[in-house]
Amino acid sequence: MNIDDLGWQARTLGGLSPRNVGFLLEHGHLDLVIQAAVERGEWFCATGAAEELCRAGEFNRALEVVEPFVTIGWRAALWAKADILLQAGRTEVALDLVRLDEVGRASKAECHDFAVLLVKAGRVDEAIDLLVRHVDGWWRLSVLVEVTEGQGRDEQVLELIAPHADAVRRARGEDRWNQSFWTAQELQAQVLERAGRPDEAIRILGRDITAGHCFSQGTLTAYAELLARHGRLAELRELSTGEHAHTVLDIYAGALRDHGRAAEAEAVMRNAIAADDWTGYRAWLSTTLLADGRLDDAIAVAEPGFGAYDCSNLLWPLVAPLLDRPEELLYLVEHPSVVPHYGHEEFQHWWRAWALAGLGRIDEAIAVAEADPSPWTDLGIVKAHLLSAAGRHEAAAAELRSLGTIKARKELLEVLVRHGRAVEAMALHPTAAEERTAEQERKPVPMGENGYSLEPPF
Incomplete structure (x- = not known):
């Protein structure tokens, strides 16, 4: 070591x-x-x-x-x-x-950790003094807000934040973007809210949004969430129907649901899709419908995005919640409207195999995995996962043992521990030294133009 x-x-x-x-x-x-x-x-x-x-x-x-x-x-x-x-x-x-040394050479992480330690020791004023002396941008300012929560220092923190928030407003008013404290406005609103002054937080942040004096979309999101938390639905509705709809309409719809108006939230989002068929609207509505147990409706909403690439693909957000619900997962991946995930078609094989294994249909599951034309990882490890999902843990362990690779030995740990064989699991698990040596000895693989491996595991 x-x-x-x-x-x-x-x-x-x-x-x-x-x-x-x-x-x-x-x-x-x-x-x-x-x-x-x-x-x-x-x-x-x-x-x-x-x-x-x-x-x-x-x-x-x-x-x-x-x-x-x-x-x-x-x-x-x-x-x-x-x-x-x-x-x-x-x-x-x-x-x-x-x-820390007294001349300001502390790293950001050390400054954060020492301030947290001081607060734990009950030395809140020392923590504030330390952070104020080291504040040089938004991150350390956010640490100041974080460590003082619940410590009775909100008014003091607001005094410290105010000049930075005002500097941000001036910078945006002059169309300047080089402001190192660019989150100061939302931090100010956060402290005002926790100090019991939400109306003031809403007024100040709303004025900044209207004047266009904000640096990031995060400030807009913070304002919308602030409105939602305090039931200001009329103002939130107005904010979500203009130029900021892509950012905050889902927050408005979520607030409607929180107030028992789920049907109205669904109508709002369906109307938005009809007027502007944006992927974000479909993503929110489809996952919400799935959470309500309406799988067919969720599929119908998400289907136009099933074949898109990566972040625009709406299949995965429906698959993820169903990974431990094999019957519904199989229904989804075998639905006629489901198409392979563009650029990651191998995952459709894995999802279907996982669903079959969860239903105890292990031979079919393995056959699906073996039929994958471009497996995304070692087939033996995939088989072991499927056997484990089907409850055949001894067979899964045997499969992993037969592989004998570093990765297989790592995967073996959970299988053995679940069956009361933790000592054996630890003995078989590769040491950090073994793993590092294997990584250094691994032959380089050819890379595509996008920088990703052309060979599994990708």
Whole structure:
């Protein structure tokens, strides 16, 4: 274990990923996670185990887990240690461990983390002072808003935000776009709202929208959501029927549903589609109809976009909620109006195979996967997934074992843990070092003009 190895783990989620660590902890395997952290230098095991131990009040054990990483100089481990010390009530030791220099050289991440630590220690004024001294743009200003929520400092924060929000307004009034605090207006409205002054937030932000003194679509969205939260439906309707319809009509329709006016929301969106057949309108209405259990209606609305490319394709938003509802998923992918996903036709094979497997029709599922003319990943791993979805976990494990690849060994973990074989799963899971070595030895694959691989996995 060294800094370079830990940096690779952090960048690539290599070794035991946060997801797998969480899965192991959920199934009660804290000791195995600690063992992997200590013996294999698995960073995500160390952080996951430390968090679990702190929840149980075992702060000394948590410190023991992260200390080897601190010793070699891994900066993230130093911050993890400080957080453990703080939770253990050793406030001064924790703060001294990671205290920032006084000359403003702290990185954005360190500034954020130290401010959060100060707030946890009850030193809110020190956190505000730190952030004010380091504020150089929208991100640190947003951190100031984040860490002071619920701390009784809203009026102070509003005073600090006001000059930046005014500077943004002046810049837009002069048709200038070089403003580093470009989110200041919506942050100002956010703090006004949480301070119990929503009407003032609505008035100020509405005036900015009308005058065209905003830098981003996010400010418009923030204003629409503010109106929705406070039941200002008439103003929201007016905003959504003009030039901003593509941005806020879905917020208006959602607000109508929240107020028990679902039929009216549907009519609003159907009228919008009739007048301006924009994909965004169809996406909102089709997914909403699906959420209401109206699959046929959802298909009818989304069908014109089924063959489009990537973000404009309306098939995936219907598929995603049905992945654990195999009967409905099969109905969707076998519907006459469904066409292959442009540029990603292989997914239609995977979706149909997944639905069949979920219904226990495993032989048909595997046949569909094998018929895929351009498989998107290793067929053996696909088979294992299908076998697992059909409840045939032993067969899935056997398939993965027979492959013997790094990826197959990683996939094997969940299958074995679910069947009480966590020790075996950990023994078979590749170490971070193995995985990194395999990645370095992998032969380069030919790339297309778009920068993507021409060979699976794509």
